[in-house]
Amino acid sequence: AQKITQTQPGMFVQEKEAVTLDCTYDTSDQSYGLFWYKQPSSGEMIFLIYQGSYDEQNATEGRYSLNFQKARKSANLVISASQLGDSAMYFCAMREGMNRDDKIIFGKGTRLHILP
Amino acid sequence: KAGVTQTPRYLIKTRGQQVTLSCSPISGHRSVSWYQQTPGQGLQFLFEYFSETQRNKGNFPGRFSGRQFSNSRSEMNVSTLELGDSALYLCASRSGQGGKEQYFGPGTRLTVT
Numbered sequence: 001a002q003k004i005t006q007t008q009p010g011m012f013v014q015e016k017e018a019v020t021l022d023c024t025y026d027t028s029d030q031s032y033g034l035f036w037y038k039q040p041s042s043g044e045m046i047f048l049i050y051q052g053s054y055d056e057q058n059a060t061e062g063r064y065s066l067n068f069q070k071a072r073k074s075a076n077l078v079i080s081a082s083q084l085g086d087s088a089m090y091f092c093a094m095r096e097g098m099n100r101d102d103k104i105i106f107g108k109g110t111r112l113h114i115l116p
Numbered sequence: 117k118a119g120v121t122q123t124p125r126y127l128i129k130t131r132g133q134q135v136t137l138s139c140s141p142i143s144g145h146r147s148v149s150w151y152q153q154t155p156g157q158g159l160q161f162l163f164e165y166f167s168e169t170q171r172n173k174g175n176f177p178g179r180f181s182g183r184q185f186s187n188s189r190s191e192m193n194v195s196t197l198e199l200g201d202s203a204l205y206l207c208a209s210r211s212g213q214g215g216k217e218q219y220f221g222p223g224t225r226l227t228v229t
Contacts, residue, residue, distance in 0.1 A: 033216060043204055045220035052216070091159065103149065103172050104208075104218060106159040 003027065004092050004107035012113045019079040021110050023092030026073065029053075032096045034075040035104065036066065039089040048090075051075060087114045118143065120209050120221035128227045134195040137224045141188050141209030147171075148190040149218065150182060153204040162205075165190050194226075202228045 005024045013019045025034065036048040051059040051066045059066040067076040079086055092107040121140045129135050141148050149172075150162040161174040165184035184190045188209075194201055204225050210218045 035218070037220070042222070043206075043225070044222045045206060045208070047217050047219060050216050103161040103164060103174065105161070106151075108158050 003105045004094055006092055006107040006110050008110045009108070010111045010113070012115055013082055014115050015082055015084060017082055019082050019086070019112065020067070021077040021079075021090050021092075021112065023075045023077065023107060024073055025075060025092070025094050027094065027096050029096045032094055034066070034068070035093040035095070036064070036075075036077045037091045037093060037106075038086075039091065039109070041088070045091070049077065082114050084114050084116060087112060120207060120219055122205075122207050122221040122224050124224060125222060126225050126227075128229060129197050130229055131197055131199060133197050134193065135197060135226060137192045137194075137205055137207075137226075139190045139192070139207030139209075139221060141190070141207075142219055145209035145211050145219075146188050147210045148184055148188065149208045149210075150190070150192050151206045151208065152176075153206060153223075154202075159206070162192065197228045199228050202226060 003026050007022050032053045034051045038046045038048055049059050049061045049064045049066050051068045058068050063080045065078045067078055089109045089111050091109045093104045095104045123138045147166045149164040151159050153159045162176055163170055163182050164172040168184045179195045182192045204223045206220050206223045208218045208220045
C-alpha cells in the first residue's frame with residue numbers, strides 16, 4: 001500500500017486563484033512529520049512547509065498553508081493567490097518516527113500549471 | 117549560508133561503466149541522504165549517511181553504494197551502469213539533530229547510453 005497518495009496528477013489554475021493540492025498518508029506511527037516540496041523544471045527540490053503530527057496548529061509559510069486533518073490522514077497544501085512562478089511539480093512527503101532519523105517517503109507528485 | 121551542492125550537474129556514461137557523484141551538505145549538517153528520481157518510479161530513497169555511517173538504506177542493488185567523509189561531504193557510486201540507471205540523483209542534507217527540514221541540492225542528471 002502506498003504511504004503517500006497524491007490523487008491529482010495535474011492541475012490547471014487561473015493566476016491569482018487559490019489552489020489546494022491533495023495528499024493523504026498512511027502510517028501506524030503516532031509521531032511523524034509531513035512535508036511539501038516544490039520542484040520546478042530546473043529539477044531542484046524546494047522545501048515549502050512542514051507539519052508535525054503533534055502540532056495543534058496548521059503550519060503556514062507565507063502564501064503556503066497546510067490543511068492538516070489528522071483523523072482523515074490528510075495533509076493538503078493550500079497556495080493562496082497563485083502566481084505564474086508557482087507552476088511546478090509538487091510533492092507531499094512523510095517521515096515516520098520523529099525520535100529516530102529515518103528516510104522520507106514521497107508521493108508521486110502533482111504537476112501544477114498556473115494560467116495567465 | 118551556502119546550500120547543498122552537487123557535482124557534476126550533468127553526466128553521460130556508457131553501459132558497464134561506473135560513476136561517482138558528489139554532494140556537499142549545508143555547513144553544520146551531518147546527515148546526507150540520496151534519492152533517485154525517474155519518470156516511472158518517482159523519487160526513491162537510496163541511503164542516508166550520518167557521521168560517516170550508513171544509517172538507512174533503500175531497496176536498491178549492491179551496485180549502488182555511498183560513503184561520507186569526516187567533513188560530511190558524501191559520494192555515491194554506481195558500478196556497472198545499466199540503461200535504467202538514467203535518472204536525476206538528488207542529495208539532501210539536514211542537521212541530524214531532529215532537524216525537521218531536509219534541504220535538497222540541484223541534482224545530478226545521469227544519462228546512460
